[in-house]
Amino acid sequence: MSAGDSALTAGVLLRVFMRSLFLQASWNPQGMQNLGLAYAVFPALERLYAAGPAREEAVRRHLVFFNTHPYVAAAIVGGVVFHEERIARGEEAPDRVVAFKAALMGPLAALGDGFFWLSLKPAAGAVGAALVPLLGLWAVPVFLVMYNLVHLLLRVRLYWLGLTLGDRLVEAVARANLPARGARLRTVAAVCAGGLAAWLAVTFGANAGGAHAPLLAAGCLALGVASYVLVSRRVPNYVVLYLAALLACVAGAFL
Amino acid sequence: MSVVWDQVALAGVWGGLVAVERKAFLQAMLSRPLVAASVMGLLLNDVPSGLAVGLLLELFFLGTANLGASLPENDTLAATATSAAAATLTAATGAGSTPAIWSLAVLLFIGMGRVGRRADRLLEGHSARLARVALASAEAGNLTRAMRQNLWGMWPHFALYGALTALCALAGYFVEPLLQRLPHVVVRGLAWAWPAMASVAAAIAAQGSHARRAPLYAALGAAAVTVAIVLLLLTERA
Numbered sequence: 001m002s003a004g005d006s007a008l009t010a011g012v013l014l015r016v017f018m019r020s021l022f023l024q025a026s027w028n029p030q031g032m033q034n035l036g037l038a039y040a041v042f043p044a045l046e047r048l049y050a051a052g053p054a055r056e057e058a059v060r061r062h063l064v065f066f067n068t069h070p071y072v073a074a075a076i077v078g079g080v081v082f083h084e085e086r087i088a089r090g091e092e093a094p095d096r097v098v099a100f101k102a103a104l105m106g107p108l109a110a111l112g113d114g115f116f117w118l119s120l121k122p123a124a125g126a127v128g129a130a131l132v133p134l135l136g137l138w139a140v141p142v143f144l145v146m147y148n149l150v151h152l153l154l155r156v157r158l159y160w161l162g163l164t165l166g167d168r169l170v171e172a173v174a175r176a177n178l179p180a181r182g183a184r185l186r187t188v189a190a191v192c193a194g195g196l197a198a199w200l201a202v203t204f205g206a207n208a209g210g211a212h213a214p215l216l217a218a219g220c221l222a223l224g225v226a227s228y229v230l231v232s233r234r235v236p237n238y239v240v241l242y243l244a245a246l247l248a249c250v251a252g253a254f255l
Numbered sequence: 256m257s258v259v260w261d262q263v264a265l266a267g268v269w270g271g272l273v274a275v276e277r278k279a280f281l282q283a284m285l286s287r288p289l290v291a292a293s294v295m296g297l298l299l300n301d302v303p304s305g306l307a308v309g310l311l312l313e314l315f316f317l318g319t320a321n322l323g324a325s326l327p328e329n330d331t332l333a334a335t336a337t338s339a340a341a342a343t344l345t346a347a348t349g350a351g352s353t354p355a356i357w358s359l360a361v362l363l364f365i366g367m368g369r370v371g372r373r374a375d376r377l378l379e380g381h382s383a384r385l386a387r388v389a390l391a392s393a394e395a396g397n398l399t400r401a402m403r404q405n406l407w408g409m410w411p412h413f414a415l416y417g418a419l420t421a422l423c424a425l426a427g428y429f430v431e432p433l434l435q436r437l438p439h440v441v442v443r444g445l446a447w448a449w450p451a452m453a454s455v456a457a458a459i460a461a462q463g464s465h466a467r468r469a470p471l472y473a474a475l476g477a478a479a480v481t482v483a484i485v486l487l488l489l490t491e492r493a
Contacts, residue, residue: 026408028382039405117320189464194473197457204450227458252447
């Protein structure tokens with residue numbers, strides 16, 4: 001089926017997508033994103049079911065526990081609309097949509113966390129930070145465009161896949177090969193962080209050092225390496241940061 | 256010392272907006288430290304402070320992630336609070352923004368990330384109550400009321416984090432007399448602390464990148480930049 005065969009108008013489908021952006025507005029420890037999901041699909045349920053017990057039952061189906069990654073949830077929201085249309089036409093049992101959500105929310109959460117939170121976000125953040133010395137304030141819009149081109153395009157695409165493919169969206173998502181792309185992005189993040197550390201150290205030496213410039217730059221770089229080792233050995237980040245500040249304060253005061 | 260209340264209010268509004276964007280709506284990364292702090296600097300007429308604080312905190316919090324039901328530190332509150340305090344501290348001195356001010360603001364306000372995590376936990380209780388109201392309303396057949404509960408979950412985030420950011424902006428004015436009383440050598444030390452903390456934050460970012468061979472890639476990045484800068488300096492001298 002294509003979205004063109006849908007009983008729902010493009011306006012309703014757009015409203016559902018826009019409301020899915022509020023998925024976590026009332027995130028709570030018991031139902032997690034349950035309220036957000038019901039809120040997102042409500043315009044579709046209003047069109048598919050007449051006011052009364054059938055609509056109430058449909059809403060209650062989506063007020064049960066639900067939790068996944070907020071971006072890839074778009075695929076599940078689309079899939080829920082796909083199934084609800086069939087349930088409203090009597091082609092499927094209501095259990096199908098509940099099983100669909102339960103089967104997909106865990107794997108899609110893992111996929112979304114791995115790609116967006118642990119790969120794209122650090123990579124875009126590190127690239128954005130590394131661009132600050134070159135672009136100044138313009139690094140901020142560059143960071144936002146870089147991140148959101150991927151984020152928003154994928155979010156819209158996933159919603160469309162859910163709407164048009166239902167359960168078969170899993171194969172389409174698997175073809176995107178997000179874990180491999182995520183690994184490459186994490187490498188970018190590490191390279192940028194290292195490059196920025198070197199830039200900070202060298203410019204600090206050049207600005208503060210005079211004859212001692214190479215020594216100060218090397219000291220600053222050594223501090224970065226020592227911090228890496230300490231953090232790898234589970235010394236809390238705050239302890240390392242305050243220790244470095246104390247050391248630099250003492251050095252700055254007496255050298 | 257004269258407090259500019261417009262600046263305090265502006266800081267509060269921006270702090271509240273990005274707090275909503277962080278979890279409740281869109282999540283387009285306006286709430287990342289680099290963006291939240293830089294825009295705060297822009298709003299409070301102190302772009303250098305915003306950018307410096309944003310750069311450091313972006314790196315410091317690069318590896319944190321909200322996975323499942325876990326609650327990481329609130330990097331957004333840390334960024335808005337620190338950048339707002341740095342900007343008002345700069346405004347109170349009447350001089351320009353300096354690395355010593357950035358360091359002092361970071362050392363005093365970075366802990367707001369932890370305060371934010373506690374506040375996040377507190378707000379979850381409010382959202383749980385809303386979910387119960389929604390369920391009861393749905394059972395009673397009042398679906399519109401049930402759905403409306405979702406949006407009520409956002410406003411406490413706006414109000415609480417807006418108020419906390421405004422308080423930190425206000426605190427910046429009160430820190431200024433302390434900064435003036437510090438001996439010159441300590442101020443110089445604080446100025447050195449900024450690049451030191453930024454280097455530490457970059458190392459934490461490399462570690463938090465989750466890359467398989469992060470030390471190797473970070474070292475390659477550092478070596479490439481060092482060689483490029485040295486070559487540039489040698490070319491300039493020649």
